Amino acid sequence: xxxxxxxxxxxxxxxxxxxxxxxxxxxxxxxxxxxxxxxxxxxxxxxxxxxxxxxxxxxxxxxxxxxxxxxxxxxxxxxxxxxxxxxxxxxxxxxxxxxxxxxxxxxxxxxxxxxxxxxxxxxxxxxxxxxxxxxxxxxxxxxxxxxxxxxxxxxxxxxxxxxxxxxxxxxxxxxxxxxxxxxxxxxxxxxxxxxxxxxxxxxxxxxxxxxxxxxxxxxxxxxxxxxxxxxxxxxxxxxxxxxxxxxxxxxxxxxxxxxxxxx
Amino acid sequence: xxxxxxxxxxxxxxxxxxxxxxxxxxxxxxxxxxxxxxxxxxxxxxxxxxxxxxxxxxxxxxxxxxxxxxxxxxxxxxxxxxxxxxxxxxxxxxxxxxxxxxxxxxxxxxxxxxxxxxxxxxxxxxxxxxxxxxxxxxxxxxxxxxxxxxxxxxxxxxxxxxxxxxxxxxxxxxxxxxxxxxxxxxxxxxxxxxxxxxxxxxxxxxxxxxxxxxxxxxxxxxxxxxxxxxxxxxxxxxxxxxxxxxxxxxxxxxxxxxxxxxxxxxxxxxxxxxxxxxxxxxxxxxxxxxxxxxxxxxxxxxxxxxxxxxxxxxxxxxxxxxxxxxxxxxxxxxxxxxxxxxxxxxxxxxxxxxxxxxxxxxxxxxxxxx
Numbered sequence: 001x002x003x004x005x006x007x008x009x010x011x012x013x014x015x016x017x018x019x020x021x022x023x024x025x026x027x028x029x030x031x032x033x034x035x036x037x038x039x040x041x042x043x044x045x046x047x048x049x050x051x052x053x054x055x056x057x058x059x060x061x062x063x064x065x066x067x068x069x070x071x072x073x074x075x076x077x078x079x080x081x082x083x084x085x086x087x088x089x090x091x092x093x094x095x096x097x098x099x100x101x102x103x104x105x106x107x108x109x110x111x112x113x114x115x116x117x118x119x120x121x122x123x124x125x126x127x128x129x130x131x132x133x134x135x136x137x138x139x140x141x142x143x144x145x146x147x148x149x150x151x152x153x154x155x156x157x158x159x160x161x162x163x164x165x166x167x168x169x170x171x172x173x174x175x176x177x178x179x180x181x182x183x184x185x186x187x188x189x190x191x192x193x194x195x196x197x198x199x200x201x202x203x204x205x206x207x208x209x210x211x212x213x214x215x216x217x218x219x220x221x222x223x224x225x226x227x228x229x230x231x232x233x234x235x236x237x238x239x240x241x242x243x244x245x246x247x248x249x250x251x252x253x254x255x256x257x258x259x260x261x262x263x
Numbered sequence: 264x265x266x267x268x269x270x271x272x273x274x275x276x277x278x279x280x281x282x283x284x285x286x287x288x289x290x291x292x293x294x295x296x297x298x299x300x301x302x303x304x305x306x307x308x309x310x311x312x313x314x315x316x317x318x319x320x321x322x323x324x325x326x327x328x329x330x331x332x333x334x335x336x337x338x339x340x341x342x343x344x345x346x347x348x349x350x351x352x353x354x355x356x357x358x359x360x361x362x363x364x365x366x367x368x369x370x371x372x373x374x375x376x377x378x379x380x381x382x383x384x385x386x387x388x389x390x391x392x393x394x395x396x397x398x399x400x401x402x403x404x405x406x407x408x409x410x411x412x413x414x415x416x417x418x419x420x421x422x423x424x425x426x427x428x429x430x431x432x433x434x435x436x437x438x439x440x441x442x443x444x445x446x447x448x449x450x451x452x453x454x455x456x457x458x459x460x461x462x463x464x465x466x467x468x469x470x471x472x473x474x475x476x477x478x479x480x481x482x483x484x485x486x487x488x489x490x491x492x493x494x495x496x497x498x499x500x501x502x503x504x505x506x507x508x509x510x511x512x513x514x515x516x517x518x519x520x521x522x523x524x525x526x527x528x529x530x531x532x533x534x535x536x537x538x539x540x541x542x543x544x545x546x547x548x549x550x551x552x553x554x555x556x557x558x559x560x561x562x563x564x565x566x567x568x569x570x571x572x573x574x575x576x577x578x579x580x581x582x583x584x585x586x587x588x589x590x591x592x593x594x595x596x597x598x599x600x601x602x603x604x605x606x607x608x609x610x611x612x613x614x615x616x617x618x619x620x621x622x623x624x625x626x627x628x629x630x631x632x633x
Contacts (some may be wrong), residue, residue: 081624081626122626124623
C-alpha cells in the first residue's frame, strides 16, 4: 500500500509518497497563490514521476497552512498540524530524536517528542518575521546575495558585526548601515545568521532542548545557522538524512499510513 | 430565541437603545473589581466596555504606544471614534497601567460628563478593606451628586439582591457547561457574560431565564477535547469560536470577561458598602493582586477538576505584563498537576492571525490525544 503526505507552507509545497516502509519519492515546489493549486501541482508532479495515479495512493494526509482547504477539496483524507507532522517525520527518520527545530518560511517551531514518538510539547514563534526564513530572505536581498550564498559566505567571516535588533525591519536598517560603512559582506552575513540562531535558541529554551536534536525546514540547509545554534545551545545536531524541507510532508505520509490502517 | 453570541456581537444593542430612549443612563467601566451594584442602585446601567476583537487602532495609536495592550488600544479607538458616545460617564480604576493609560487619554480627548477614579487596593487586609469601603462610599457620593439621585442603603440592598439572583442563575448555567454532556459552548458562555454587562438588568434576567431553560436539555456534540481557557481581558467571541471550530470545547474558564466576573462572589447581605468592599476585594481573581497567586491557581485547578478539562489554554495579549508573568508560573504548576498547557500569546483582535492560532490549538489537541 502507498501513502501520501502533502505539506503546503508559506513559501514552498512538498509531497511525499511512502511504500513498504520506505520513501518512494518526494517533490518540492515554490507555492502558488492558492494552496489547493500548490497541492494539486506538487502531488501531480510526484505521481507523474512515480508513474502513479491519485487513486493508487490509499490514504493522504495534508499539513501546513493550506491543510484544511487541501482536505476539503478532496486531495487528502485528513489534515494534521505541521507541528505534529514535523515531529513524526523526524522521529521516523531518527528514532533517537527528542527535539526538532523546524524553521520555515514564515515561522519557527521547536517540537519535543517522547520516546514513543508522540508529541510531548512545542513552541511556535510570535507573529513576527524575525527568526524565520523570511528574515533571511530580507537580509539576503539587502546584501544582494542568494539564500544559498548566505551560509557559505558567512564561513569566510573574520570580524562579525554587532546586530542589536532582532526585528527584521530594524535589522535591515542596521545591515544597510554596515554596508554603507564598507563592512565586509561575509562579516555581515555571519551576524545575520547569528541573529537568527539567537532568536530561535531563545524559543527552544522555552520548551527545553533534549538530545538528540535535529533540524527540519528550509533554513536547516543553512550550515551557518545550524552551527550557531549548536554553539548557543551546546548540542550537536544530528544531520537530517533526507532533504529537511520534506520532513513535514514525510510526517504527514507516515501519519497517513497509521490513519489508513497500516501499522 | 436569539443566540447569545449573535446578541452580544454588537457594542450597542437594541435593549440599550430602548433604555436610552426611556431616559436611562449608562456608565462604562472595564475592571472586574468595579461593584456594579452601586450603579445599579442608582438606576444607572453599568456597561462593561469591550472591543469585541475589533482590529482598528489608528486613532488610539496616536495616544498610546504600540507596546500597550491591544485590548486597551482597541477600546480607546472605539471611545475616540465615538462608538461609545452613548455612555453618560466612565469609571476608571487601577486594574492595570495599560487600562489607566486608556482611560486617561479617553477622558482627555472626549471629556465625558461623568468620570470617577475608583482606587482598588492590591492587597487584602483589614486596613485595605476599610480603605476600599471608603472608596466605594466616595463612588456612591460622586454618582449621586452627578446624576442627582440618592443611593440609599435600601436601594443598594435591592441591587445586591438582584445581582445575587443573577449570579445564581449564571452559576447554574455555567455548571451545565461543565457537566458530562456540556449544554453550551464556550463561545455562548462568553457571550452570556458579555450580555450581563451590557443589557438592562431586567432584560438580562429575562433573557438568562429563557436561555437557561433552553440549555437544560441541550448537549454539545462533536468536539475532540474539553478545554479550560484562562487569561486576560478576552472578549473575542471569534477567538473562542475558532478554538471550538478546531475541536477544543471550552468547558470552563478563568477569564476576566468570563467566570472571574461572578463565580466566586458570595451572596451579598448586611451593611451594603462593607459587604461590597469585602466581596469584590476578597474575591478579586486577578494577577494585579499581590500575594494571592495560590488562590488564583486553586480557582483554576478546581474549575478544571469540576469540568474534567483535558487541557488548559492560557491566553493573553501581547504586552500584558500581568498575565504574561503569571502564565509562566501557572504553566509549570498546571503541568505538574497533570494538566497539559498551551500558552497562547496573541495580538488582540487580529483576525488575520487566526490561522496560526488554529495551528497551535490543533497541535495542542493532537498532543493531548483529542
